[in-house]
Amino acid sequence: MKTVKIGLLGLGNIGTGTYKALEMNRSEIEETLGTGVEIVKILERDTTRDRGIEVPLEKFTQDPDEIFTDPEIDIVIELLGGIEPATSFMLKAMENGKHVVTANKAAIAANYHKLMDTAKANDIMFRFEASVGGGIPILGTLTGPLRANKFEEVLGILNGTTNYILTMMTSEGVDYDTALKDAQAKGFAEADPTADVEGIDAANKLTILMALMFDKYVAPGDIPTTGITAITKDDIEKARANNCRIKLIAHAKKLENGEIEYAVKPMEIDESHPLAGINMEFNAVFVKGNAVGDLMFYGKGAGPLPTGSAVLGDVIDIVKSSLR
Numbered sequence: 001m002k003t004v005k006i007g008l009l010g011l012g013n014i015g016t017g018t019y020k021a022l023e024m025n026r027s028e029i030e031e032t033l034g035t036g037v038e039i040v041k042i043l044e045r046d047t048t049r050d051r052g053i054e055v056p057l058e059k060f061t062q063d064p065d066e067i068f069t070d071p072e073i074d075i076v077i078e079l080l081g082g083i084e085p086a087t088s089f090m091l092k093a094m095e096n097g098k099h100v101v102t103a104n105k106a107a108i109a110a111n112y113h114k115l116m117d118t119a120k121a122n123d124i125m126f127r128f129e130a131s132v133g134g135g136i137p138i139l140g141t142l143t144g145p146l147r148a149n150k151f152e153e154v155l156g157i158l159n160g161t162t163n164y165i166l167t168m169m170t171s172e173g174v175d176y177d178t179a180l181k182d183a184q185a186k187g188f189a190e191a192d193p194t195a196d197v198e199g200i201d202a203a204n205k206l207t208i209l210m211a212l213m214f215d216k217y218v219a220p221g222d223i224p225t226t227g228i229t230a231i232t233k234d235d236i237e238k239a240r241a242n243n244c245r246i247k248l249i250a251h252a253k254k255l256e257n258g259e260i261e262y263a264v265k266p267m268e269i270d271e272s273h274p275l276a277g278i279n280m281e282f283n284a285v286f287v288k289g290n291a292v293g294d295l296m297f298y299g300k301g302a303g304p305l306p307t308g309s310a311v312l313g314d315v316i317d318i319v320k321s322s323l324r
C-alpha cells in the first residue's frame with residue numbers, strides 16, 4: 001500500500017489534536033483511502049512536553065527546509081498560527097510542489113490573494129476548512145453543495161472563546177475575567193486572548209467567508225470591529241429583559257445595490273432566533289442563499305480535536321483528489 005507522507009509545522013494544541021485524531025481513526029481513514037497516511041516530520045522546538053501522544057523523537061526537526069525539500073513529503077500541514085513565519089512557510093511549501101492544509105485564519109485573511117495565486121501557479125491544492133468554525137464543515141459546503149446559490153447574508157458566531165465567555169456571564173452570572181481565565185484553561189483562547197476578545201479573530205474569519213461567498217476580499221483591519229471587553233453584566237441583564245441574548249456576531253449582507261455591508265460586533269439576538277441558543281465554545285454560521293433559503297451550521301468552533309477533524313478532512317480530500 002502506498003503511504004502519503006505529511007510534514008507538520010507546529011505541534012501545539014491544534015497540531016496535537018490533529019496528530020491524535022489521525023492516531024484514533026487511522027485504520028478507518030486508511031481503509032477509506034486505500035493508502036497509508038503518515039506524519040513523517042514535525043517542525044517543533046519543544047520535543048519533551050507531555051502532550052498525551054507518543055511521537056517518535058526522530059520525527060522532530062528544527063529546520064523547516066527539511067520538510068519543504070523532502071521529495072517524499074506530499075502534504076504540508078501548517079499549524080503554527082500567526083501571520084509570519086506561517087505565510088512564508090506555506091508559500092515555500094507550495095513553491096516546492098507540496099499541497100498545503102492550514103487552520104491559520106490570520107495568515108489566510110492577511111495574505112488571501114498571495115496564497116491563492118501561489119497555490120494556483122504551482123498547481124497544488126490549498127485547503128483551510130479548519131480556519132473558520134473549527135470542526136464545522138462550512139467552507140467546503142459553501143463552495144461545494146451550496147455553489148448554485150447567490151449568497152445574500154451571513155451571520156456567524158465564529159469565536160468559541162468569546163461565545164464561552166458571554167455564555168458564562170449570561171447563565172452563571174460570572175464576571176468577564178473569571179470566564180476568560182476558564183476559556184484559556186480549556187484551550188479555546190489564542191495564546192494572546194486579545195485577538196479573541198477584541199473581535200479580531202472573528203474578523204479574520206469573516207474576511208475568509210466574504211471572499212468565498214461574495215468573491216470580495218476585505219482585509220480584516222478594514223472590517224469595523226468591536227469586541228466584548230466592554231460588555232457588562234448590566235448589558236447582559238438589559239438584553240435578557242428584552243428577551244434577547246448578547247452574541248458576538250460576524251455579519252455580512254449583500255445590499256440591493258450590490259454593495260456588501262459588513263461588521264463584527266456584539267448584537268442583541270432575539271431569543272427566538274436560532275443563533276441565540278448557541279452556547280459555550282460552540283460556533284454557528286447562519287447563511288441565506290437565494291435558492292436554498294436559510295441554513296444554519298452548528299458545532300465546535302475551537303479545541304484540538306474538532307479543529308484536527310477539519311484539518312484531516314482536508315488531507316483526506318487532497319489524497320482522494322490527487323494522491324492515489
Ligand code: HSE
Pocket residue numbers: 131134158159160161162188189190196201301302303
Ligand atoms: N481562539 C479561537 C476561538 C480558536 O476561540 O474560536 C478557533 O479559531
